[in-house]
Amino acid sequence: MQFDEMNGVNNTQSGQAEAAMQSHSFTNTVKLEKEWKNRIYEQLLKVMDLSLIDNLEPADARNQIRDICQQLIQQESIPCNQATRIQIVKQIEDEIMGLGPLEPLLADASISDILVNGPQSVFVERGGKLEPTDIRFNNDQHLLNIIDRIVSTVGRRIDESSPMVDARLKDGSRVNAIIPPLALDGPSMSIRRFAIERLDMQGLVDLGSMPEELVPVFEGIVKARLNVLISGGTGSGKTTLLNILSGYIPKDERIVTIEDSAELQLQQPHTVRLETRPPNVEGKGEVSQRELVRNSLRMRPDRIVIGEVRGGEALDMLQAMNTGHDGSLTTVHANTPRDALSRIENMVSMSGVNFPMKTLRSQISSAINIVVQIARMEDGQRRMVSLQEINGMEGDIITMTELFKFERQGIDENGRVKGRYTATGIIPAFYDHLKKRGIELHYRLFDEF
Incomplete structure (x- = not known):
C-alpha cells in the first residue's frame, strides 16, 4: 500500500516535470520564432523598397513579400519546419501590410473589443467578458508604429503635442x-x-x-417620424440599436448622418455621411459636431442621425427636432432615461446660451418623443431595460411614462442574469399619432405580459 502511494507520488512528480519541460520547450520555440522573424524582417528591409508597395494591389504586394521572405529563409538556413516558416512569413506580411500582432485578433469574428494596455498586455472581449491573450509587441516603438499606421490612414496624427486620437480601421x-x-x-x-x-x-x-412584442412598436415609432434618444453606458450597444432603427427609415428619404468617428451602416440610397475633423499641427482646421449639425440643416435633410451627442451640438439638435426635422435619431451616455434628459440639459449649457430652466426643459420635452434605455449587464448580455415616452411638462418637471421594461429576478447557477420583459399596461400618447399615419398597432401589445 505504501509502495503504491509512493509510486503515485512519483508519477505525479514525473508528470509535473514533463509538463514543465513541455512548457519550457514551447517558450523557447516561441522565443526562437520571434528572433528568426526579426532577423528575416531586417534582411527584407535591406533588399526590398517598401515605399513601392503603396503602388501595388494588396494581394500582389503580399505575394512579393512572401516570395522574398521564403528566399531569405532558405539563404539563412533557419532550422525550422514548414509550418513555422509559414508562420514567420505570415507575421512579416502582417507587420508590413497589416497591424502586426493584432491581425490574428482582427480575423477572429468572436472578438468584439481589443484592448492594448501597453506592448506586453493585450486583452479581448468575447461574449461580453474580458480575457487576456498571449499577443505581445516588441516594445513601445513597435506599438507606436502600429498606432501611427492606423491614424495616418484617416488623415489624423498622434504625437507628443496631440497624444490622444480617435480613428477607424478600413472595416469601420x-x-x-x-x-x-x-x-x-x-x-x-x-x-x-x-x-x-x-x-x-x-x-x-x-x-x-x-x-418580440417591441418589434412592430419600434418600426412604427421610426416610420411615424418620432424623435428617438437612445441612452446607455459604454459598450451597451447604443450604436448597434441606432443602426437597426435606422433600417426602418423609408428609402425615399434623404438622411444626413453626423459622427465623431464614422460607424453607422445605413443602407438607404440617399444618405450623406459627415464626420468631424480634429485640428491640424498648427491647431487650426477643426470641424466640430456642432458645426456639422448646423450645416446639415442647410442640406435639405428629411432625417438627421447623430451618432452621439456629447457637447454644445445638443442645442442645435433640439432646435432641429423642433423646427420640422422630426424623425431624428441620436444616442447619449447615461444610466437612466431621466439621467439622459439631465445630460441633455447640461450639454445645452455647454453651448454658451443661457436658457431659463423651465424654457429649456420645455424645448426638450417637445423635441424628444421616446427614450430607449439599454444596458450591458454583468453576464455580458446587452438588454433593453426601459422604453419611455415623454409626455410634456408638469410645472418645471418633464413627465415621462414607462411603456416596457426588463424586470430583473436574480442570477442563475451559470452567472446569467434572470429576468423578464413586461409591458406596463399603459397605452402611449403616440398611439393615435401612429394611427393617423396609417400605422396600426394592436392594443394588446401594450397589455401587461
Whole structure:
C-alpha cells in the first residue's frame, strides 16, 4: 500500500516535470520564432523598397513579400519546419501590410473589443467578458508604429503635442489611442470591432436583448417620424440599436448622418455621411459636431442621425427636432432615461446660451418623443431595460411614462442574469399619432405580459 502511494507520488512528480519541460520547450520555440522573424524582417528591409508597395494591389504586394521572405529563409538556413516558416512569413506580411500582432485578433469574428494596455498586455472581449491573450509587441516603438499606421490612414496624427486620437480601421472598427506623456505605462489602444454581419431587430430578439412584442412598436415609432434618444453606458450597444432603427427609415428619404468617428451602416440610397475633423499641427482646421449639425440643416435633410451627442451640438439638435426635422435619431451616455434628459440639459449649457430652466426643459420635452434605455449587464448580455415616452411638462418637471421594461429576478447557477420583459399596461400618447399615419398597432401589445 505504501509502495503504491509512493509510486503515485512519483508519477505525479514525473508528470509535473514533463509538463514543465513541455512548457519550457514551447517558450523557447516561441522565443526562437520571434528572433528568426526579426532577423528575416531586417534582411527584407535591406533588399526590398517598401515605399513601392503603396503602388501595388494588396494581394500582389503580399505575394512579393512572401516570395522574398521564403528566399531569405532558405539563404539563412533557419532550422525550422514548414509550418513555422509559414508562420514567420505570415507575421512579416502582417507587420508590413497589416497591424502586426493584432491581425490574428482582427480575423477572429468572436472578438468584439481589443484592448492594448501597453506592448506586453493585450486583452479581448468575447461574449461580453474580458480575457487576456498571449499577443505581445516588441516594445513601445513597435506599438507606436502600429498606432501611427492606423491614424495616418484617416488623415489624423498622434504625437507628443496631440497624444490622444480617435480613428477607424478600413472595416469601420472604431479605434482610440493614447500615448505618453498622458499614458504612464506606455502607448494604449482600444479597438471597438465593427460587426461584419449586421444585426437586425429579430436578431436582438433571438439574443434576448428585447421582447418580440417591441418589434412592430419600434418600426412604427421610426416610420411615424418620432424623435428617438437612445441612452446607455459604454459598450451597451447604443450604436448597434441606432443602426437597426435606422433600417426602418423609408428609402425615399434623404438622411444626413453626423459622427465623431464614422460607424453607422445605413443602407438607404440617399444618405450623406459627415464626420468631424480634429485640428491640424498648427491647431487650426477643426470641424466640430456642432458645426456639422448646423450645416446639415442647410442640406435639405428629411432625417438627421447623430451618432452621439456629447457637447454644445445638443442645442442645435433640439432646435432641429423642433423646427420640422422630426424623425431624428441620436444616442447619449447615461444610466437612466431621466439621467439622459439631465445630460441633455447640461450639454445645452455647454453651448454658451443661457436658457431659463423651465424654457429649456420645455424645448426638450417637445423635441424628444421616446427614450430607449439599454444596458450591458454583468453576464455580458446587452438588454433593453426601459422604453419611455415623454409626455410634456408638469410645472418645471418633464413627465415621462414607462411603456416596457426588463424586470430583473436574480442570477442563475451559470452567472446569467434572470429576468423578464413586461409591458406596463399603459397605452402611449403616440398611439393615435401612429394611427393617423396609417400605422396600426394592436392594443394588446401594450397589455401587461
